[in-house]
Amino acid sequence: MGLIKRVGIFLFNGVELMDFAGPYEVFTAANLMAPQQYFDVFTVSAQKGEIRTSNGLIVKADYDFSDCPQTDVLVIPGGDIRPELISNDAISKWIESQNRHTEITFSVCNGAMLLAKAGLLKGLAATTHHYFYDKLSEIDLSINVVQKSRYVDTGKIVTSAGISAGIDAALHIVLRIFGEKVVLHTIDIMEYESTAYRNDGNK
Template sequence: MERKRVGIVLFDAVEVLDFCGPYEVFSAVRLDEAKRREEPSPFELLLVAEKSDTVTTSGGMRVTPDATFATCPRLDVLVVPGGWGTRRELGNPAMLQWLRERNAHVETLASVCTGAMLLGSAGLLDGLHATTHWRSLDWMRDSFPAVTVEYGRHVVEDGRVVTSAGISAGIDMALKVVARYHGEEVARATARHMEYPYPDSNARRVPL
């Protein structure tokens, strides 16, 4: 089985569920549910940060990255989470340049919550439709006039770029990415294993 490598970016004050939700989805995927204990996920996961130092999340969880920007191997899927820490990372040239460089080589570029603001600041959403956390929709609209901001959609797919609404929306985004690679049946089985409702509706979950 050829496994796809998924890199999830970490930074201080990253929102926990923004990265743990997609991590759980990708790690829970099985192509044959009957062999769940015997076979691995078709996705290999890496947590990637600028440096090898322990990352402290928005809730105080401490996480050790698997790779740094300098040591990260080739990726097929890149996931950029959000959280309060994105405000600082917006002014981090190393982060924005690494995202630009990786974007040129990945098959799928995805974001959760205000991770989309990092993609926008790196110039990776220009000309595309995108979304973010409901509190940041106007911020996105005002910051990136070349981006069509989708207010009513939970997950926005525009070519190989997938953006999603806030926090828990990253689970739905990851399930949609799973469906892209392995079909809806596998994605639905993954959601069922997680006891999570499959996102049949793509309407935003909270009223604006």
């Protein structure tokens, strides 16, 4: 349990703030007042420069595709995902390349569409924001789109529903990797009351 897990969070213009900030908070909160560091959390964008979130906040990623470390947990948030983003081969190839070595690849909200485009959801159960069930199926008809679930865990791939569900799924990942004691410490730090992280994602 002494190994620090590297968490890389992908950012893009139009990213939904809570989709990445929620998991970022979870993974960094696990480290606060803890006996060791559990997660090294960083952000990644396709190119260097400013990123404007869907609600207008300007952020800047720690790395871009050219210098990003290999991740243990890859987080793909959702947001204003336009057709040109879905069809961007460089993004799909980067996600697929990172996924070869991750312990867990995790999407929030309609970020699942980017996983689908990279071929990572083929034949799997997955979920997304309820507005995007049909769009996810359109990208890959082999996906079993699970409705009304906070998250779906198929092992290597974890997909969550919209926005706040990303917090539950991230807590579930903390529980999976480091166990009960660390996740209870994390929710205590966050003063978070939902128990959806431990009930297979069912609402």
